[in-house]
Every structure is written in structure tokens, then in C-alpha cells.
Amino acid sequence: MDTPLHDFLSRHRIHEVECVIxxxxxxxxxxxxxxxxxxxSGEMRIPKSVLLNTVNGQQPDNGPFVGDTDPDxxxxxxxxxxxxxxxxxxxxxxxxxxxxEWDGRPVQLSPRAVLRRVLALYERQGWKPxxxxxxxxxxxARQQNPHEPxxxxxxxxxxxxxxxxxxxxDAVNDFDPFFMExxxxxxxxxxxxxxxxxxxxxxxxxxxxxxxxPLELADRVFLFKRAVRETALRHGVFATFMAKPxxxxxxxxxxxxxxxxxxxxxxxxxxADGGPSELFHHFIGGLQTYIPQVMPMFAPYVNSYxxxxxxxxxxxxxxxxxDNRTCGIRIPKSGPAARRVENRVPGVDANPYLAMAATxxxxxxxxxxxxxxxxxxxxxxxxxxxxxxxxxxxxxxxMRACEPMKEILGETFVDAFCAVKELEYATYNRVxxxxxxxxxxxxx
Numbered sequence: 001m002d003t004p005l006h007d008f009l010s011r012h013r014i015h016e017v018e019c020v021i022x023x024x025x026x027x028x029x030x031x032x033x034x035x036x037x038x039x040x041s042g043e044m045r046i047p048k049s050v051l052l053n054t055v056n057g058q059q060p061d062n063g064p065f066v067g068d069t070d071p072d073x074x075x076x077x078x079x080x081x082x083x084x085x086x087x088x089x090x091x092x093x094x095x096x097x098x099x100x101e102w103d104g105r106p107v108q109l110s111p112r113a114v115l116r117r118v119l120a121l122y123e124r125q126g127w128k129p130x131x132x133x134x135x136x137x138x139x140x141a142r143q144q145n146p147h148e149p150x151x152x153x154x155x156x157x158x159x160x161x162x163x164x165x166x167x168x169x170d171a172v173n174d175f176d177p178f179f180m181e182x183x184x185x186x187x188x189x190x191x192x193x194x195x196x197x198x199x200x201x202x203x204x205x206x207x208x209x210x211x212x213x214p215l216e217l218a219d220r221v222f223l224f225k226r227a228v229r230e231t232a233l234r235h236g237v238f239a240t241f242m243a244k245p246x247x248x249x250x251x252x253x254x255x256x257x258x259x260x261x262x263x264x265x266x267x268x269x270x271x272a273d274g275g276p277s278e279l280f281h282h283f284i285g286g287l288q289t290y291i292p293q294v295m296p297m298f299a300p301y302v303n304s305y306x307x308x309x310x311x312x313x314x315x316x317x318x319x320x321x322x323d324n325r326t327c328g329i330r331i332p333k334s335g336p337a338a339r340r341v342e343n344r345v346p347g348v349d350a351n352p353y354l355a356m357a358a359t360x361x362x363x364x365x366x367x368x369x370x371x372x373x374x375x376x377x378x379x380x381x382x383x384x385x386x387x388x389x390x391x392x393x394x395x396x397x398x399m400r401a402c403e404p405m406k407e408i409l410g411e412t413f414v415d416a417f418c419a420v421k422e423l424e425y426a427t428y429n430r431v432x433x434x435x436x437x438x439x440x441x442x443x444x
Contacts, residue, residue, distance in 0.1 A: 004079045009035055009093060012084060018094040019044045021075055022111050022222050024420050025055045025300070026351035030075070030097065044075040044097055051099065051109040052420055055301070056427060060419040065109060065412060073107050074100045081219050086188035087230050096219055108412045111353035115215055118357045118408060121364055126263045129360050130340075132211035133221055136252035136348050137228060138245050139175065139203040140238045147434060150245050152202035153237040160202065172198045172205070175235075182231040189227055191220045200313060201249040211257065214356045221254070221352035243299065243347035244306035251307025251314055252348040256359050257332070259340040270336035283341060284373040286366015287329050287359070288318045291345055292388055293402040295395035296421050297358035298346040302392050302428050307347055310382040315344050317387035321377040328381070328388070345388070354417075361408045396421050 009017070017038040020030040029050050033041070048066040052059045062070060075097035085092040099107035106113035122129055140150045141160075152160040155174030172179065179196065186193045195208040207224075209217060225241055232239035244251040260268045260283070269280035291298070299305055307314050315328030322331045330342040341363070346355045365371070377384070389395035396418050399405065406414045 005077060005082055005095070006039060008079075008082050009039065012091055012093065014091045014093045016090075016092045018085060018092060019075065019077065019097055020094060021046075021051070021097050021099055022351065022353060023051050023053050024109070024111060024351060024354070024417055025053065026111070026222065026225070026353070027053070027055070028222070028226065029053070043077070045072040046075060047071070048073040048099075048107060048109065051107070051111075052416060054420055054424045054427070056424070058423055058427065060416075060423045065416040065419070074102060076100055080216075083189050083223065086185045086227075087234065094223070096222070108410045109416050111351055111357075112215065112218075114409055114413055115218060115353045115357040117410065118361050118364065119214060121408070122260065122360070127260050127268065128262075129214050130211050130259050130261060131214045131217050131356060131360075132209055132257040133217060133352065133356075134206055134208045134253070134255040134257075135221065135224065135241075136199055136204060136206045136254070138201060138240050138242070138252060139178070139205065139232060140240055140245065142236065142238055149247065150240070172196060178231060178235045178237070181234065182228060185227050185231055186224070189223055191224050191227070193224070199250065199252075201246060201252075204250065204252065214360065215353075218352040218356050241348045243301070243304040243349045250312050251309075253307070253314065253344060254346045254348040254350055254352070254355060256343045256346060256356060257340050258343065258359060258363070259338070260363075267337055267339055269339040269341075274336040276339065278370075279367060280339065280341075281373050282366045282370055283363040284320050284329060284366065285371030286363045286369070287341065287343060288320065288366075288373055289371055290362035290365055290402070290405065291318050291328065291343070291359075293398045294358045294362065294405055295345075295389050296392065296399050296417065297354045298350055299388075299392070299395065300347075300350055300421060302425065304347045304349055305389070305391055305395075308345075308388055315381065315388070317381060317384050318345070319377040319381040319384055319387075320373060321381065324377060324381065326381040327377055331376075357409065361405060364408065365404055392421065392425050396425070 014035050017033050019033055020028040023029050031044055047070050049062045049070050077095040077097050081096035083094055085094050099110035139153050141153045154160055192210045193207050194210050197206040199206050228239045262268055269277055271277045308316055310316050318328045320329035321327045323333050324330055328345045330344055332342055343359045400418050
């Protein structure tokens with residue numbers, strides 16, 4: 001066992017260790033081990049098929065992806081990810097694990113391995129991606145009936161929010177006890193969150209992360225979602241990372257700011273004279289070309305596509321523009337050293353490892369292929385026609401057909417991921433909605 005892990009567990013007098021891996025949906029799977037057993041074993045073994053769970057716990061046919069015998073994989077703790085679980089009743093630690101085959105090769109189905117695979121392309125070129133995610137989510141009143149619409153929670157005023165409260169300080173302060181505890185948990189969890197903003201929807205919030213290395217940021221987002229949900233439960237409300245939880249209200253996104261630096265730390269998106277470089281435009285060209293072909297990694301559920309509607313603070317195409325929030329690809333105002341691209345397409349329901357892998361893979365293909373972007377959009381991109389798939393079924397079909405992305409992400413992963421999404425879509429399609437009962441029951 002790594003000395004840093006042993007020292008951490010001893011220093012904090014840890015009793016138990018949560019050994020976790022993110023599956024394809026971004027849900028934490030794994031085991032809880034007593035500290036001594038964790039130190040003695042040095043690894044965790046669980047079925048490889050666990051990575052193939054759908055969001056509702058089903059699995060597609062595993063044979064083509066893990067073999068007919070449903071074998072174990074070896075999960076090795078990443079010592080850099082160990083953290084205290086701040087809400088636990090006794091000292092508990094959490095450690096994210098890497099999934100390996102028995103011969104030490106990364107398991108191709110693992111989201112962390114997929115992101116590492118993309119980052120290795122940049123590393124071989126002498127480049128390092130830098131990312132900063134923005135996480136939107138809703139606080140909603142607790143309810144047990146899934147057939148009833150979600151409602152805003154009651155804050156300290158005893159009343160639900162009404163109207164749009166974008167950037168309202170008072171609306172945030174209405175949930176001060178929640179945010180004070182969340183801030184404390186995030187500090188103890190070493191998540192590096194920065195800015196808190198009230199977004200447009202009732203009870204909709206946004207928290208921004210400090211920029212950094214993509215794998216580390218994906219780990220932090222993975223842990224952050226759990227921290228938010230746990231904090232909300234302690235304060236009598238639910239926190240949801242659904243992309244579109246409320247009809248008529250804006251959806252929730254995970255905007256990803258990204259830039260690339262070379263071995264000297266210089267931003268390759270800027271020329272020596274401070275202007276935008278050709279590589280900057282090629283990166284945008286890659287995003288425009290390939291985002292529509294990897295949409296299941298940005299919008300993984302049926303609900304995700306309800307968010308992508310015009311005039312609802314979400315993109316419907318892959319237009320790009322300077323400081324233009326109607327575009328799928330926004331270029332924030334910045335100096336040459338901080339020149340970056342903001343991908344506004346991903347929903348907050350996306351697996352952070354896969355969303356970051358996908359956006360960097362799109363940019364990589366643009367860099368390597370010298371792809372040219374369209375002209376920047378000067379006005380509203382909501383007046384431009386849809387360029388993104390409108391439904392999950394169409395998105396899966398496009399991803400299955402994208403050979404360049406299979407080469408980058410791994411054909412086994414793409415086929416397995418699409419199989420998981422297809423099973424989720426088939427399960428959803430069997431559900432009879434309230435709209436159908438209301439409008440078809442007695443009228444057709």
C-alpha cells in the first residue's frame with residue numbers, strides 16, 4: 001500500500017474506506033472496507049460488468065464487452081484522490097480507484113481510462129489541456145411521487161421563489177444554512193470550488209471550479225455532486241442534477257472552459273503578438289464538426305434533450321462567437337494568456353470524465369486535421385437552425401457511425417457506451433406518460 005495513503009488514514013484515524021469507481025453514468029460504485037482490510041489488500045476486485053450499469057440498474061448484454069464469464073477487474077486506489085468524507089458520523093475516507101485488467105492494462109470501459117486515453121494524445125504532442133467546469137443544479141422540495149412535477153423548496157422566508165432570480169444575492173441568502181454547510185464540506189473535501197451564483201430558475205444555483213488538470217477536475221466534479229446531494233438531504237430538500245427538472249424553466253448545464261498550454265506553459269491558442277492562433281481556430285473547428293457526433297456523452301438521457309431549446313439559456317447548434325452566450329461555443333473576453341473556449345453544450349447530468357474526454361477529443365481532431373471553423377456569429381445563435389441531434393436515439397446513431405471518435409475513445413468503449421444508452425432509451429420508451437393519458441385516453 002502506498003505510504004501517502006497509509007499516512008493519511010493514520011493521521012485522520014480513519015475507521016472505514018469507501019473504495020469507489022465511476023461507472024458510465026457517473027454513479028459511484030464500489031465497496032466500503034474497514035481500514036485494516038483496505039491497507040492489507042491494496043486493491044479492490046469487482047465485476048467488470050459493473051461499469052455497464054444503466055442509470056436504473058440494468059445492463060445490456062455483457063458478453064461482447066466483458067466476456068461470457070462476467071470476470072472481475074482489479075481496482076487500484078489512486079492515492080492522489082483520497083479525502084475525508086465530511087458528513088460521515090465517524091472518520092471515513094473515500095478513494096477513487098483505477099480499473100485494470102489482470103495484466104495491468106486499463107479497462108477500456110472505465111470513464112477514467114477513457115479520459116486518460118485522450119489526455120495521452122495531448123501529452124505526446126507536448127501539450128497539457130486546462131479546464132474549468134461550471135456546475136448548475138436545482139434545489140427542490142422533497143417529494144415521493146415521481147408523477148408529480150417538482151416544486152421549488154421553501155427557504156428561510158417560508159415561501160418558494162417566484163419569478164426569475166438571476167444573480168440575486170438575497171435568493172442565495174434564503175438558503176444560507178445549506179450553502180454554509182456545503183462550503184464547509186467542499187473545503188474539507190478539497191474540491192476547490194470558487195464562485196456561487198443564483199441562476200435563472202427557482203432554486204437553481206451555479207458553482208464554479210478553479211481551473212486545472214482535466215482528470216483532477218473530473219474527480220472533483222464527481223465528488224462534488226455527491227456532496228451537494230448529501231448536504232441537501234441534511235437540510236430537508238433535494239438537490240438534482242437533472243438537465244431539465246422543471247417544465248418551463250431553464251435547464252442545468254456543465255459548461256466546460258478549456259485551453260491548451262505547451263511545455264513552457266504558454267497558451268497555444270494565442271500567438272506571440274497576442275492574437276488568436278491558427279490552433280485556436282482549428283480547435284473550434286473540431287468542436288463544431290464533432291460535438292454533434294458525440295452528443296450522448298454531453299446529453300446522455302432523454303431528459304437531456306429537453307434542455308436544448310431556443311431562448312432557454314441553452315444552445316441548439318454549434319455556432320461560435322465572442323462573448324456570445326447564445327452560441328454552443330462561446331469565447332469569453334480574456335487576455336492572450338487566458339484565451340479559452342467555453343463548450344456550453346454539456347448538460348450537468350453528463351458523466352464529468354466522459355464529457356471532458358469528449359470535448360477534448362473533438363478539439364484534438366480539429367487540431368490534427370487543421371479543421372476550419374465557420375465565421376463567428378455576431379447576433380443571436382437561437383435564430384440559427386438546429387445543428388444538434390434532437391433526440392437521444394438520433395444521437396446514439398450518430399455516435400456509433402463516427403469512426404474518428406471510435407479511434408480516439410476506443411471502439412470497445414463506444415460500442416458498450418451506446419449499448420448502455422440504447423437500453424436506457426428502450427426502458428424509457430416503455431413508460432406511458434401523463435401527457436398520453438391526459439390527451440389520448442378519451443379523445444382518440
